[in-house]
Amino acid sequence: MTQATVRDWDADSGGAALLDDGTVVALPPDCLAGSVFRFLRLGQRVRLVVQDGRVVRVELP
Numbered sequence: 923m924t925q926a927t928v929r930d931w932d933a934d935s936g937g938a939a940l941l942d943d944g945t946v947v948a949l950p951p952d953c954l955a956g957s958v959f960r961f962l963r964l965g966q967r968v969r970l971v972v973q974d975g976r977v978v979r980v981e982l983p
Contacts, residue, residue: 923969931962
């Protein structure tokens with residue numbers, strides 16, 4: 923799992939997060955399915971579950 927900071931988020935279109943090395947990764951709108959989150963806040967620290975190069979779930983760090 924990779925830790926990141928939420929850069930932007932929209933429930934309809936998804937968003938993006940910054941990895942600790944500054945890399946931007948896309949957050950698809952379905953990445954919150956099955957998580958404790960209902961929405962994400964700008965600047966929130968999260969853990970990303972990545973499969974086949976795509977974020978599939980967001981978790982608490």
